[in-house]
Amino acid sequence: VRRNPHESEFHQAVKEIVESLVPVFAKHPHYMKHGILERIVEPERVITFRVPWVDDQGKVQVNRGFRVQFNSAIGPYKGGLRFHPSVSASIIKFLGFEQIFKNSLTGQPIGGGKGGSDFDPKGKSDGEVMRFTQSFMTELYRYIGPDVDVPAGDIGVGAREIGYMFGQYKRIRSGNEAGVLTGKSIVYGGSLTRTEATGYGCVYFVAEMLKSIGWSFAESTVVVSGSGNVSIYAIEKAQQFGAKVVACSDSNGYIYDPNGIKLETVKRLKEIERKRISEYVNEHPGSVYTEGCTGIWSIPCDIALPCATQNEIDDESAKLLVANGVKAIGEGANMPSTLEAIDVFLQNGVQFGPAKAANAGGVAVSALEMAQNSMRYSWTFHEVDDKLHHIMKDIYRNSVKAAEEYGYSGNLVVGANIAGFLKVADAMILQGVV
Numbered sequence: 023v024r025r026n027p028h029e030s031e032f033h034q035a036v037k038e039i040v041e042s043l044v045p046v047f048a049k050h051p052h053y054m055k056h057g058i059l060e061r062i063v064e065p066e067r068v069i070t071f072r073v074p075w076v077d078d079q080g081k082v083q084v085n086r087g088f089r090v091q092f093n094s095a096i097g098p099y100k101g102g103l104r105f106h107p108s109v110s111a112s113i114i115k116f117l118g119f120e121q122i123f124k125n126s127l128t129g130q131p132i133g134g135g136k137g138g139s140d141f142d143p144k145g146k147s148d149g150e151v152m153r154f155t156q157s158f159m160t161e162l163y164r165y166i167g168p169d170v171d172v173p174a175g176d177i178g179v180g181a182r183e184i185g186y187m188f189g190q191y192k193r194i195r196s197g198n199e200a201g202v203l204t205g206k207s208i209v210y211g212g213s214l215t216r217t218e219a220t221g222y223g224c225v226y227f228v229a230e231m232l233k234s235i236g237w238s239f240a241e242s243t244v245v246v247s248g249s250g251n252v253s254i255y256a257i258e259k260a261q262q263f264g265a266k267v268v269a270c271s272d273s274n275g276y277i278y279d280p281n282g283i284k285l286e287t288v289k290r291l292k293e294i295e296r297k298r299i300s301e302y303v304n305e306h307p308g309s310v311y312t313e314g315c316t317g318i319w320s321i322p323c324d325i326a327l328p329c330a331t332q333n334e335i336d337d338e339s340a341k342l343l344v345a346n347g348v349k350a351i352g353e354g355a356n357m358p359s360t361l362e363a364i365d366v367f368l369q370n371g372v373q374f375g376p377a378k379a380a381n382a383g384g385v386a387v388s389a390l391e392m393a394q395n396s397m398r399y400s401w402t403f404h405e406v407d408d409k410l411h412h413i414m415k416d417i418y419r420n421s422v423k424a425a426e427e428y429g430y431s432g433n434l435v436v437g438a439n440i441a442g443f444l445k446v447a448d449a450m451i452l453q454g455v456v
């Protein structure tokens with residue numbers, strides 16, 4: 023706290039992990055001797071830069087860009103770029119820190135990083151988004167590369183933004199280094215299944231948790247927050263598995279459709295027309311829109327998939343979910359549950375899939391995109407989906423095993439943190455004090 027004042031999100035993320043690692047340090051004191059804890063909470067490099075651009079009125083705008091290169095012990099830095107007005111050093115550091123362990127869990131050779139800007143793409147024209155992203159990349163290009171640091175998308179950064187950034191990188195660097203960014207469109211080096219990967223992966227993970235209590239998605243009622251990239255594909259896979267998804271949201275409010283959400287409408291409104299989720303009710307009589315986000319957790323469900331943003335479930339919402347009989351939570355978003363909310367779930371026997379395990383499918387397929395770019399080859403949708411499914415099952419198994427081994431049976435928060443940590447810590451020791 024003294025070294026990183028005013029970084030509450032970063033403190034929250036570090037606290038969660040460090041508390042989980044207490045039994046690891048007790049069992050393996052040599053990690054202390056090697057200063058692993060002190061080193062792992064300090065990013066290898068933090069880059070902050072000015073992003074000037076000209077809006078449609080000819081006025082100069084200035085945003086702030088960030089890239090945190092947190093840990094490269096097991097591979098090139100890897101993690102998304104977030105464009106949202108709330109972006110700050112604290113947010114990027116919390117995301118970058120979590121990314122280290124998540125990336126390790128995937129079993130792929132990728133280190134941890136994250137970046138972004140306080141730029142708000144909402145309400146901006148295509149031209150403005152392009153000028154901003156080109157300016158952003160004109161500075162960022164110095165620090166990234168297919169074997170150095172490979173950014174991807176996150177909130178506010180989708181295929182359009184990745185495309186503009188890739189175009190600008192290529193223009194500056196001359197030569198087509200496809201592996202410098204992931205989340206690319208399929209027509210110039212992207213991977214099939216990347217768009218779907220985080221949402222699908224989250225559902226694959228939750229399906230494994232449900233198996234352990236003899237339950238399944240089929241016939242379950244599901245609530246999914248958000249209506250962005252992760253949410254849409256979590257809804258799609260949950261529906262394919264036979265669930266009835268009754269609610270989703272955006273940053274203004276949520277919709278409840280007792281007949282089950284019609285995903286084609288959500289996709290059209292959010293992916294193509296870039297409209298508000300409130301418009302859904304105009305097309306589906308019987309559905310209801312409610313202003314404000316947290317009320318979505320008062321809807322009774324068997325499975326809740328928070329897929330919007332950090333700290334969207336507090337202890338009050340968690341208690342409501344428990345009172346309404348929720349059986350499983352799968353965190354599609356990063357850190358959507360507060361520490362207090364997680365305690366409520368764990369103390370009440372709810373199956374809880376923490377973000378760094380449950381949403382690791384996105385970055386796992388990003389690593390598969392890098393592999394395809396290196397091979398100059400593309401796998402089919404089915405091949406990538408199959409690999410994703412196996413990876414999510416492995417993450418579940420490894421997290422369960424680590425939790426058991428260290429005396430926290432059934433606690434996947436601890437299990438995922440430990441399983442992700444061990445590999446990175448061992449790699450750091452093998453590479454000396456760097």
Ligand code: NDP
Binds near residue numbers: 273329330357
């Ligand atoms: P998108 O920008 O595509 O979607 C975010 C969704 O959440 C939008 O519907 C947005 O609404 C909504 N939202 C944003 N803020 C709030 C809020 N305060 N309350 C309620 N809803 C809100 O982002 P992604 O789907 O890509 O990312 C969602 C989460 O998943 C993030 O935490 C991200 O870090 C995490 N994640 C994403 C991965 C990926 O592959 N995309 C990989 C791993 C994690 P609106 O339309 O109004 O903006």
